[in-house]
Amino acid sequence: xxxxxxxxxxxxxxxxxxxxxxxxxxxxxxxxxxxxxxxxxxxxxxxxxxxxxxxxxxxxxxxxxxxxxxxxxxxxxxxxxxxxxxxxxxxxxxxxxxxxxxxxxxxxxxxxxxxxxxxxxxxxxxxxxxxxxxxxxxxxxxxxxxxxxxxxxxxxxxxxxxxxxxxxxxxxxxxxxxxxxxxxxxxxxxxxxxxxxxxxxxxxxxxxxxxxxxxxxxxxxxxxxxxxxxxxxxxxxxxxxxxxxxxxxxxxxxxxxxxxxxxxxxxxxxxxxxxxxxxxxxxxxxxxxxxxxxxxxxxxxxxxxxxxxxxxxxxxxxxxxxxxxxxxxxxxxxxxxxxxxxxxxxxxxxxxxxxxxxxxxxxxxxxxxxxxxxxxxxxxxxxxxxxxxxxxxxxxxxxxxxxxxxxxxxxxxxxxxxxxxxxxxxxxxxxxxxxxxxxxxxxxxxxxxxxxxxxxxxxxxxxxxxxxxxxx
Ligand SMILES: Cc1ncc(COP(=O)(O)O)c(C=O)c1O
Numbered sequence: 001x002x003x004x005x006x007x008x009x010x011x012x013x014x015x016x017x018x019x020x021x022x023x024x025x026x027x028x029x030x031x032x033x034x035x036x037x038x039x040x041x042x043x044x045x046x047x048x049x050x051x052x053x054x055x056x057x058x059x060x061x062x063x064x065x066x067x068x069x070x071x072x073x074x075x076x077x078x079x080x081x082x083x084x085x086x087x088x089x090x091x092x093x094x095x096x097x098x099x100x101x102x103x104x105x106x107x108x109x110x111x112x113x114x115x116x117x118x119x120x121x122x123x124x125x126x127x128x129x130x131x132x133x134x135x136x137x138x139x140x141x142x143x144x145x146x147x148x149x150x151x152x153x154x155x156x157x158x159x160x161x162x163x164x165x166x167x168x169x170x171x172x173x174x175x176x177x178x179x180x181x182x183x184x185x186x187x188x189x190x191x192x193x194x195x196x197x198x199x200x201x202x203x204x205x206x207x208x209x210x211x212x213x214x215x216x217x218x219x220x221x222x223x224x225x226x227x228x229x230x231x232x233x234x235x236x237x238x239x240x241x242x243x244x245x246x247x248x249x250x251x252x253x254x255x256x257x258x259x260x261x262x263x264x265x266x267x268x269x270x271x272x273x274x275x276x277x278x279x280x281x282x283x284x285x286x287x288x289x290x291x292x293x294x295x296x297x298x299x300x301x302x303x304x305x306x307x308x309x310x311x312x313x314x315x316x317x318x319x320x321x322x323x324x325x326x327x328x329x330x331x332x333x334x335x336x337x338x339x340x341x342x343x344x345x346x347x348x349x350x351x352x353x354x355x356x357x358x359x360x361x362x363x364x365x366x367x368x369x370x371x372x373x374x375x376x377x378x379x380x381x382x383x384x385x386x387x388x389x390x391x392x393x394x395x396x397x398x399x400x401x402x403x404x405x406x407x408x409x410x411x412x413x414x415x416x417x418x419x420x421x422x423x424x425x426x427x428x429x430x431x432x433x434x435x436x437x438x439x440x441x442x443x444x445x446x447x448x449x450x451x452x453x454x455x456x457x458x459x460x461x462x463x464x465x466x467x468x469x470x471x472x
Contacts, residue, residue, distance in 0.1 A: 015069060015453035018431020019079040025062045026076025032063040059425060067094030070452040072433060081456045083434045085447045088254070088286050091313040092362040093451040099316040099358045106354035115347030116340040123348030126356050130324050133360060135296055136304030140330035141322045143348045147285035147311035148176025150321035154307040155180055155246060156342060157325055158279035161332035164245030166202040168233065172211045172256030172439050175248065175283055184248050187255055187439060202243055206230055208253060209261045212415055212438060223265035227272065234276055246279045247272065251297035254286030257438030258398040258405030258445060266301040279329055285311040285321065290363050290450060293373030293401030300400065316359030320352040368450040375454065376401035379446060382461050390468045402450055405443040417441035419471055426467035432460045
């Protein structure tokens with residue numbers, strides 16, 4: 001570990017820890033939240049007063065004012081360290097000057113294009129860059145503005161390529177919340193229940209190896225049994241190969257709790273898809289673009305999917321996503337006959353594409369992919385040490401690179417979402433922004449900007465140690 005430490009990149013010169021000058025949340029945050037709740041649908045932003053006793057959360061959110069690198073400032077002037085990457089988006093750090101510069105320059109030149117009718121140069125360049133950065137022969141893209149829309153573009157492509165509308169997806173999966181994506185999402189029951197009748201009825205969910213409480217552990221044997229079950233699903237009259245056209249999976253489950261399946265399972269999915277003529281769709285919206293220590297998590301397993309979905313970090317903070325597919329699969333759409341049968345008003349927005357190009361350049365030029373691998377290996381070791389200090393409270397460290405999870409458990413070793421939320425709250429009060437993940441909300445997720453410094457992470461670990469001690 002000492003050796004690894006010596007070789008760790010130090011991060012940006014200005015990489016301060018938290019500085020809190022008011023109670024959290026401060027008075028200005030509270031005043032803004034008071035205003036927000038009058039005008040926003042109440043389902044969106046959670047308030048302390050609206051939260052049930054069960055959740056254990058005892059504070060209102062803070063309101064963000066600005067951000068730089070791995071630091072966020074709220075409207076009261078408090079400075080935080082961001083361990084969330086703002087939903088794993090800001091891999092290259094907040095307000096990166098190269099990205100802000102590209103956005104400013106493009107916004108002076110051309111803000112909006114006409115995606116499928118009159119494309120702009122940044123859209124064309126981004127399409128080429130995506131073919132270059134994605135593995136294997138992935139080459140042709142459909143651009144979109146959210147992760148969910150990229151997943152839906154991939155699912156539609158699978159229908160065009162196979163003529164089949166059935167989909168195999170996995171328990172614990174998070175693919176987004178718009179209808180098509182939500183039909184495949186199986187993360188929280190409450191997300192799906194009111195809308196269930198409107199979903200594609202041909203989505204079948206199978207257990208993901210390593211899932212909390214699931215039947216298949218993340219072992220070779222678990223992988224084998226899961227693959228046998230999928231074979232059985234494909235052979236069964238209800239869901240047989242006659243109707244299934246796609247397998248949609250996350251190479252590492254993100255919101256599901258940073259769950260890493262065995263490589264043999266992912267390679268087995270590839271073989272299964274090949275044997276049955278299915279389109280293998282890897283959702284790398286969370287895991288892609290360096291977060292796991294490779295450009296794409298699929299590369300850890302030596303697998304090239306037929307379609308790879310990318311989003312979050314792609315836009316450098318602007319909403320840009322894409323489904324990038326093999327030529328043969330994408331060409332199943334046929335040629336546009338003048339009116340594209342799949343498009344949207346903002347498809348290939350020039351400012352978004354310019355920002356994405358700058359983000360991809362930053363990831364490459366600042367060597368953020370190897371940085372995520374090295375810093376992630378160090379953080380993984382530190383989390384193991386933390387687990388040794390709190391053996392009753394913490395489960396096994398999961399994930400790869402800077403996509404790591406630390407499960408919080410109760411005295412019986414069961415997932416403890418209530419305690420997880422208390423830890424997240426305790427960290428916020430110490431100036432560290434964290435989110436819980438996992439179907440029970442019990443996993444402390446680490447998805448910081450990849451430029452975060454080792455010192456900032458070390459400060460977070462110290463704070464976490466204290467917060468965990470207070471739980472006992
Ligand atoms: C793996 C994965 N897919 C899809 C999505 C949905 O992306 P969006 O919220 O941009 O629609 C997410 C969001 O967290 C995700 O983690």
